[in-house]
Amino acid sequence: xxxxxxxxxxxxxxxxxxxxxxxxxxxxxxxxxxxxxxxxxxxxxxxxxxxxxxxxxxxxxxxxxxxxxxxxxxxxxxxxxxxxxxxxxxxxxxxxxxxxxxxxxxxxxxxxxxxxxxxxxxxxxxxxxxxxxxx
Amino acid sequence: xxxxxxxxxxxxxxxxxxxxxxxxxxxxxxxxxxxxxxxxxxxxxxxxxxxxxxxxxxxxxxxxxxxxxxxxxxxxxxxxxxxxxxxxxxxxxxxxxxxxxxxxxxxxxxxxxxxxxxxxxxxxxxxxxxxxxxx
DNA sequence: TACACTCGATCCGGCTGCGTAACGAACTGA
DNA sequence: TCAGTTCGTTACGCAGCCGGATCGAGTGTA
Numbered sequence: 001x002x003x004x005x006x007x008x009x010x011x012x013x014x015x016x017x018x019x020x021x022x023x024x025x026x027x028x029x030x031x032x033x034x035x036x037x038x039x040x041x042x043x044x045x046x047x048x049x050x051x052x053x054x055x056x057x058x059x060x061x062x063x064x065x066x067x068x069x070x071x072x073x074x075x076x077x078x079x080x081x082x083x084x085x086x087x088x089x090x091x092x093x094x095x096x097x098x099x100x101x102x103x104x105x106x107x108x109x110x111x112x113x114x115x116x117x118x119x120x121x122x123x124x125x126x127x128x129x130x131x132x133x134x135x
Numbered sequence: 136x137x138x139x140x141x142x143x144x145x146x147x148x149x150x151x152x153x154x155x156x157x158x159x160x161x162x163x164x165x166x167x168x169x170x171x172x173x174x175x176x177x178x179x180x181x182x183x184x185x186x187x188x189x190x191x192x193x194x195x196x197x198x199x200x201x202x203x204x205x206x207x208x209x210x211x212x213x214x215x216x217x218x219x220x221x222x223x224x225x226x227x228x229x230x231x232x233x234x235x236x237x238x239x240x241x242x243x244x245x246x247x248x249x250x251x252x253x254x255x256x257x258x259x260x261x262x263x264x265x266x267x268x269x270x
Numbered sequence: 271t272a273c274a275c276t277c278g279a280t281c282c283g284g285c286t287g288c289g290t291a292a293c294g295a296a297c298t299g300a
Numbered sequence: 301t302c303a304g305t306t307c308g309t310t311a312c313g314c315a316g317c318c319g320g321a322t323c324g325a326g327t328g329t330a
Contacts, residue, residue, distance in 0.1 A: 008177070010242035011235060014152075015173035022170045023192040025177040030287070032167070035157045038150035042143070049308055051285055065307055069286090078308095085294045086307035102145060107145035165317070184278055192320055199279055204316090213278095221277040221326045 009111075016110035023105070027073055032058055033066045037075060040090050041100050047090040048081075073101055144246075152244035156238070162208055167193055170202045172210060175225050176235050182225040183216075210234055 005013065014123070029037065035056055040047050043055075049067070054058045067090065070076040075096035081087040156163065157230070162174065162255050172189055177252065178190075196258035200223060205211040216222040219220045 005243045005246045007236060007239035007243065009214050010239040010246070011173055011177050014242060015170065015177055017149075018166060018170045018173065019191055022166055029151055031157055031163055032287085034158055035150065035153045038146055038153065050306085060308065061290085061310080062288065065287070084297075084307080087193070088308065092160055101142060102150075104142035104145040107149060108140045108142065110142045114243055117179075159315070167317085183316075185276090195278065195316065196280080196320085203279095221275085224279065 008082050012106070012108050017107045020106045020110070029069075030066075032056070032062060033069060035098065036063065036066050037070060037096065040076060040104070041092055041096065045089070045091075046081075047091075050087075072098070148242070148245050152242045153239045155245070164204075165201075166193070168204060169195060170229065171198065172205060172235065173200050175211060176227055176231065180226075181216075181226070183222050184225075185223070186223075205231070 036052055037060075039052060039055060049060055049063045052058070052065050056063075058066075066077055067076060067078060071078065073095075075091055077091045079089045079091050081089055164178075171187055174187060174190060184195055184198045185257055187193070191198075193201075200212050202211060202213060207214065208230075212226045212228055214224045214226050216224055
C-alpha cells in the first residue's frame with residue numbers, strides 16, 4: 001500500500017527521525033554508507049561491490065571503504081564468490097538487521113507522531129528578509 | 136493525520152529517498168547539517184546557535200560550522216539580534232525553502248512508490264552464515 | 271568602573287570520507 | 301600460453317567535520 005506524505009509531513013518525518021539519530025550516541029553513518037546498508041538489507045541478493053557501485057552511482061573505492069566501515073561495525077560481511085573468485089558478495093549480519101530494525105522503529109515512530117498539527121509550513125519561504133547580510 | 140509505516144515501508148522509504156540524493160550531484164549535507172536545516176525550516180523561530188545546540192545535542196562549534204556551510208550554499212543566513220547583540224538569529228532563505236521543497240518531493244515520491252510489493256523483509260536476519268570470515 | 275557571565279566564532283589536532291590512479295589476482299578466449 | 305579484461309583493493313592528495321579549549325564582544329550587576 002502506498003504511503004501518502006505531503007511536504008510538511010515528509011519534512012517533519014525526516015526531521016524527527018534524523019534528530020533522533022543525531023541526538024543518540026550511536027554510530028553515525030554517512031549518507032552513502034546508509035544507502036549501501038539499506039540496499040544490502042532491502043534488495044534481493046546477491047550484492048557485489050560492482051553492483052552497488054552501479055546501483056547507487058558511487059565509485060568502487062568508496063563502496064570498498066564503506067564495507068570496511070560497515071564490517072568493523074559488524075553490520076555487513078564480505079564473502080568471496082567461489083565461482084568467480086575475483087568477486088565478493090556482501091552479506092547481512094544479525095547485528096546489522098537489529099540496527100536497521102531499530103532505525104525503522106525510529107522512522108515509524110516519527111511518522112506516528114505526525115498527528116499533532118505542524119506548527120509551520122516549510123514549503124512557503126518566510127517573508128523575504130531585507131537584503132543586507134550580517135556576515 | 137498520522138502516517139503509519141511498518142518496518143519494511145520505513146526502510147524502503149528511507150532507502151529510495153536517500154539513494155535519490157546520493158545519486159544526484161547536488162550538495163550532500165551531513166546528517167547534522169540536514170537536521171539543523173530541517174529544524175530551522177519546520178520549527179517555530181527564532182533559532183539561535185545555542186538553541187539549536189541544545190535541541191539537537193550538537194556542540195556549538197559544530198552548529199557554527201554547519202551554519203557556515205549552509206550559508207555558503209545559500210540555505211540559511213545569520214542575523215544579529217538587535218536586542219542582544221551577542222546572539223545571532225538563523226534565518227531562512229528562499230533558496231533553502233526551494234531545496235527542502237524538492238527534497239520533500241523526493242521523500243513523498245519514495246513513499247508513493249511503496250505500493251509495489253517489497254521483495255524482502257529486512258527485520259528478519261538471513262539464515263546465520265557460517266562463522267568463518269573472509270577478510 | 272569593575273567583574274562575572276553569556277554568546278558565538280575560531281584555533282587546534284585528529285579523524286573520516288572522497289575520487290583518480292595504479293595495483294595484484296582472477297578470469298577469458300584464441 | 302599469453303595478452304586483454306574485469307574484479308576489488310590500496311596509495312595518494314585533498315577536503316570536510318568533529319569536540320574541547322580559548323577568544324573577543326556584549327551584557328548584567330554592584
